[in-house]
Amino acid sequence: MSPAGRTAMDVIDAHGHIGRWSAFAVPDGSAESLVAMMDRCGVATACVSHLLAVGPDARAGNALLLEALEAHPGRLLGWAVYQPHDPQAPERLRDLLDVPGVIGVKLHPEVHETALDDRAYTPAFEAAAGRRRLVLAHSQHGSPWSDARHFAAVSPRHPGVPLLMGHAGLFPEGLRPAMEAADRCPDLVLETCGSRMTARHLVRMVAGIGAGRVAFGSDAVFLDLRTGLGRVLLAGLPEADREQVLHGTMDTLLKGIV
Amino acid sequence: MTTVVDVNRTLGPLPHDDVPSRDEAGLVAELERLRIDTACVVHSHAVHGDPRDGNDPLAHVGDPRLRPVPVLVPGPLGTGPWAGGAPLVRLCPRRHGWSLSGPHAHRLLAELAAHGTAVLLAWDEVTSGEVHRLAAAGPAPRVVLTGTGYRALRELAELLETHPSLYVDTSTLCGHRQVEWVAGRYGAHRVLFGTGAPVTDDAGPRYLLDTLDLPAADAALIAGGNALRLLDGAP
Numbered sequence: 001m002s003p004a005g006r007t008a009m010d011v012i013d014a015h016g017h018i019g020r021w022s023a024f025a026v027p028d029g030s031a032e033s034l035v036a037m038m039d040r041c042g043v044a045t046a047c048v049s050h051l052l053a054v055g056p057d058a059r060a061g062n063a064l065l066l067e068a069l070e071a072h073p074g075r076l077l078g079w080a081v082y083q084p085h086d087p088q089a090p091e092r093l094r095d096l097l098d099v100p101g102v103i104g105v106k107l108h109p110e111v112h113e114t115a116l117d118d119r120a121y122t123p124a125f126e127a128a129a130g131r132r133r134l135v136l137a138h139s140q141h142g143s144p145w146s147d148a149r150h151f152a153a154v155s156p157r158h159p160g161v162p163l164l165m166g167h168a169g170l171f172p173e174g175l176r177p178a179m180e181a182a183d184r185c186p187d188l189v190l191e192t193c194g195s196r197m198t199a200r201h202l203v204r205m206v207a208g209i210g211a212g213r214v215a216f217g218s219d220a221v222f223l224d225l226r227t228g229l230g231r232v233l234l235a236g237l238p239e240a241d242r243e244q245v246l247h248g249t250m251d252t253l254l255k256g257i258v
Numbered sequence: 259m260t261t262v263v264d265v266n267r268t269l270g271p272l273p274h275d276d277v278p279s280r281d282e283a284g285l286v287a288e289l290e291r292l293r294i295d296t297a298c299v300v301h302s303h304a305v306h307g308d309p310r311d312g313n314d315p316l317a318h319v320g321d322p323r324l325r326p327v328p329v330l331v332p333g334p335l336g337t338g339p340w341a342g343g344a345p346l347v348r349l350c351p352r353r354h355g356w357s358l359s360g361p362h363a364h365r366l367l368a369e370l371a372a373h374g375t376a377v378l379l380a381w382d383e384v385t386s387g388e389v390h391r392l393a394a395a396g397p398a399p400r401v402v403l404t405g406t407g408y409r410a411l412r413e414l415a416e417l418l419e420t421h422p423s424l425y426v427d428t429s430t431l432c433g434h435r436q437v438e439w440v441a442g443r444y445g446a447h448r449v450l451f452g453t454g455a456p457v458t459d460d461a462g463p464r465y466l467l468d469t470l471d472l473p474a475a476d477a478a479l480i481a482g483g484n485a486l487r488l489l490d491g492a493p
Contacts, residue, residue, distance in 0.1 A: 024409040027439045037435070040469060172275065195408060195432055199461035200277070221434035223408060230465020234292060 006233070011043040012250040013225065015136060015166050015191050015217025018068055018076075019051030019061065026051075029221045031068040035075050037225045046220065047136075047250075049079040049106040058083035062096055069101040077258060079106035079136050082124040084114045090123035097131045103257050104134030109145035111138075116150035125158040134253055136164040136191070141174025148177035155185040162253050163187050164215060167194040168205060175201050179208045189249060193219035193228050199235035202245075206237060211244035215253070261482035262467065263296045263489075264289070264460070265346070266378060266404045266427050266452030269324065270302030270315065277456040286321050288455070292464045295482065296323050298378075298489070300348050304329035309354055310337055325489060327378065329354075330370075333362035340369040345489045348378040358388045364395070371397035374491040378427075381406045386413040393421035400425065400488065405454055408433030411440075418444045425488075427452030428463050428480070437480070438471050446476035450484045 020029040029051065038046055048068070053061025058081045069078050080096035082105045083089050096102050105124050109116045116137055128135050140146045148169055155163050168190040169178035182188040190213060192202055206214055218228035232245055271280040279285035289297055299319070304312030309329045316326035329348045331337045333356060340347075347370065351358045370377060377399050379389070392398055402425045406414050411433060417424050418440065429452045431437050441449050451467055453460040470477045 024433070025411045025415075026434055027411075028435060033435070040471065195430055196458070198456070198459040200275075200456065224432050224434050224436065224466060226466040226469050227432040227459070227462030230462040230468075231459055234461035234465055236291070 006042060009042045009044050010247045011041070011216065011229065012247045012254075013038070013043050013046040013218045013220065014164060014215040014250050015193050016046040016048040016220045016225070017051050017054070017222050018048050019064070019221075021051050021222060022055060026221055031072055031076060034221050034225070035072055037220065038075065041226055041229050043225065043229065044247075045075060045077060046218075047077045047079060047103060049081050051222070053081035054106065054108050054111055058086060058089070059092065062092070066096075066099055066102075069099070073101065076101070077254075078102040079104055081106045081108070082121070084112055084118070084120035084124075090127065093124060093127050097127055097133050101258070103254060104128055104136060107135065107137040109138060109150065110140055110143060113145060115145045117153040121154070125154070125161055129158055129161050132256060134162045134164065134257070136166055139165045139167050139169055139174070139178065141169040141171045141177060148174065148181040151188060152181040152184055155187050159187065161187055162189060164189045164191045166191050166217065168192060168197070170194050171196050172198070172201055175205060179205060182209045182213055189213055189215050189253070191215050191217040192232065192245070193217040193223065195223060197231060199231045202231055202235050203237060206241050206245065211237075211241035212249055212252075214245050215249040216245050216247075260478045261296070261486065262294045263298070263451060263482035263485035264294050264453050264455070265298045265402060265450045265485045265488075266429050266454050267297040267299050268302050268305065268456060269299040269319070272302055272456065273306055275456070279456050282319060282321055282324065286323060288460065289323060292460055294464065296325060296485075298325045298327045298346055298485070300327045300329050305348075305350060305353065309350075313337070330366060331356060332360075332366035336362070336366075340366060340373065340375065342373040342375065344375065345491050346376050346378065350380065350383050352383045358384055359391055367392065367395070367399060368397055370399040376400040376402060376488045378402050378404055380404045381410060386417060389417055389424070390420065393417070393423055398423055402427055402450055402452070402488070404452055405430050405458065408436060411436060414440070415443070418448060424448070425450055425484070427454075428466065429454035429458050432462065432466075435471070437466065441472055441476055441480065446472060446479045447484055449480045450488070451481050
């Protein structure tokens with residue numbers, strides 16, 4: 001199999017998951033299933049959080065994440081979920097960020113019903129800053145918790161901390177506000193996953209803010225890795241931009257972390 | 259060489275975006291770029307304008323790679339009795355404001371079944387209960403459920419398990435290995451390649467088609483074999 005003519009296995013998936021989810025069926029949410037799909041598509045590395053941690057139990061889910069990282073060294077990197085309602089979250093996060101393979105913190109303002117610019121997340125950003133790690137947050141256009149305006153508000157408070165805007169607004173109508181926020185905030189990076197995203201919108205994103213500010217993400221195993229990857233592989237992008245999105249942006253962000 | 263048929267595509271401009279398929283040349287160029295041999299196309303005038311005259315532009319489609327799919331509406335304010343003429347049609351009951359369970363719809367569905375005409379029906383146009391009733395009624399046409407999304411797998415599985423006249427397209431069947439799961443459980447003959455483009459993405463489903471973890475014969479059915487069978491009116 002040749003993913004649109006590529007031979008290198010160097011793709012980095014910035015936004016993935018293992019586990020299962022409440023609202024719908026994931027027939028196989030195992031790390032083994034994800035790694036097998038990565039092998040099938042030429043994806044070298046996936047940066048994942050555990051869906052149990054995103055959902056009801058960050059403590060248990062983050063523990064499962066560490067087991068998966070240990071089982072698949074080099075193939076899976078970890079986002080530790082920060083649960084803003086857990087009084088022990090700050091110290092737990094600091095410990096998690098010291099574990100090899102954990103590259104940063106995952107915030108999900110939608111699930112936790114806490115706006116991204118709420119001060120409840122300050123310890124998470126500070127822990128990321130102190131250990132030179134990344135932050136990935138779910139975004140959703142029009143949401144009271146994770147609209148582009150929340151990213152534009154919080155990012156300048158933590159200069160130097162790379163903040164990935166998961167889904168780049170999620171809906172097509174959210175793309176322009178996401179790009180405007182990225183234009184204003186130098187530490188914002190737009191990540192590409194979502195079932196509403198199209199190759200056409202991806203091309204606009206890259207043309208608007210530059211491939212260096214865009215990172216490929218799939219949302220596997222929530223979504224199928226192939227639909228997100230195919231969107232980048234088959235988009236009408238210049239080859240240099242395609243490579244930048246597929247791995248260049250994350251290569252730069254992960255330098256010094258792994 | 260496997261024939262690739264996109265069973266779910268729109269020709270014409272969209273009200274909410276600028277799309278290359280606003281005209282026939284743009285759509286054909288997109289198909290060529292993505293190595294799609296044939297596309298079953300509704301016209302955007304029929305979906306987003308008035309379906310009573312919105313199908314007219316389909317009569318001017320010249321490229322043989324584009325297979326016209328009229329959008330039908332039942333009743334006295336609809337598109338008229340169905341006398342055949344296209345193997346595949348689309349119904350948009352919610353968007354066009356009519357009831358799938360009413361007597362007008364019942365008459366139209368019986369006409370479609372009598373002519374062997376298959377139906378595209380988008381998941382956001384109906385409830386799963388309506389689909390159950392449609393498929394259980396007799397006579398019922400074959401229905402391809404489009405845009406089912408990754409969240410509907412449990413409901414979709416129940417429908418496919420209960421009604422052999424139901425099929426599904428791949429446009430947003432985008433949960434992890436969902437296409438393989440559906441094909442493995444209900445048979446590859448129930449799954450048709452469709453993108454929903456340009457409203458939904460074409461590149462992702464196209465790449466998924468190239469990387470299916472299925473026997474080659476099953477992948478060929480999904481890519482185009484099943485669609486060609488429907489378009490030929492074969493059972």
